Amino acid sequence: MDSRHLLFDPSAYHQAGMLRSPLSRGSTWMMRGEEIPRRLPFFGLPEELYDDEFDDGHSPGKKRRLTPEQVYLLEETFEAENKLKPERKSELAKKLGLQPRQVAVWFQNRRARWKTKQLERDFDLLKASYNTLRSNYDSILKENNNLKSEVLSLTEKLQRSNGLPTAGPKMDLLGVDVGLISAQQLSSGGGGSAVVNESNLSNLVNSGDSYLPNHDGSCRGGDDHSQSYFSDVFLAAEQQHQEDQEEALGWWVWS
DNA sequence: CGGCCAATGCAATTTACGTCA
DNA sequence: TATGACGTAAATTGCATTGGC
Structure with a gap:
């Protein structure tokens, strides 16, 4: 597994006495000598792991949907820039009261949704x-x-x-x-x-945000795979x- | 120039929430 | 009211790519 993917810094787990079990091939964590499932509910973390800077107004213990206000700002930002620079991500996270990783995940999923919609439009x-x-x-x-x-x-x-x-x-x-x-x-x-x-x-293909190949074989809407x-x-x-x-x-x- | 490592992105998948019959 | 099915947002996982050293 790749620690960068976790919403919580592994060092925080470490500080809290949690170590990844070397025998479990990533399926569990060790916490103070006790094995616990690796897939923790997002907010279902021990209190000492709760990030003080992160406060969405909900108590920890539940995976919450983002509030309409949060989504609105995220959407607005996505409209302007569908990929975030690290500084922008941190700034936005702070503004929204979210973890930077949550913002990154939201953008990741948002790009995926956009791509699906775009493919549907292109198909039509x-x-x-x-x-x-x-x-x-x-x-x-x-x-x-x-x-x-x-x-x-x-x-x-x-x-x-x-x-x-x-x-x-x-x-x-x-x-x-x-x-x-x-x-x-x-x-x-x-x-x-x-x-x-x-x-x-021609107009469709050359009009910009499309996954259809251009005449030179490239695609403007996506990456190399598209x-x-x-x-x-x-x-x-x-x-x-x-x-x-x-x-x-x-x-x-x-x- | 090639190997290593960290950062980042994406596709696929899983998890959990909210809604509705 | 409970509950199961379902759609979807949030999050995880694994792999690829890129850039710095």
Whole structure:
């Protein structure tokens, strides 16, 4: 175990005659030769361990929720700075009548809560963006199909009027084999006809507090771990998109 | 430059409180 | 009123990272 994690300084335990049992692998403390559970209730400490500077107005013995006033000030501070410098932490703790460690824990948990909420918001935005893209894509697909039918119909008409057989490779009006139109030409959105609007997603990703990866692969909202949070989602969406395109192109080429 | 140590952060988990049926 | 289930805040644990020595 790591003593820094404890709300109470181990030296205080030591001074109070409490030593960590070397045999218990951290599961108990020794107090004046008597073994006691290590997991003490937060305030359930012997009176001599009670920090004189710490007085939240409650008697020791219970883990108390922070008062609305304490939470308000903590929230206000979190709004301004979501990580505290040691001096600021001490200052705030004093102001609130809390242990600096309690303030640190509160900020830790608050960051975790913020991250969870942020991930939920990001997910919703991503989902909405995906739905829009999907809808646009479906429209384009439909339009492509209509245009293709039109081209074939006109080509056949032209061939008939020229007395040419309609069987064989399917050529468009310019004599280009329709089946040879490359997947690349279609997927590149060439000809400037692409309707897909990527600005929403770009704005989302580049707008700041988000766990979505930026174009350079970084994330502004979180630490190094967070860049992978949505990579799977992007990957899955990309794969699905490719599959859809292959399916559509296959239909185009083979029909 | 690499090893050690302390400080700090985060994810995962546990504990305990408050609420509600 | 008691109580059990449940959600969540507070706290702990273990590991990773960073910076100073």
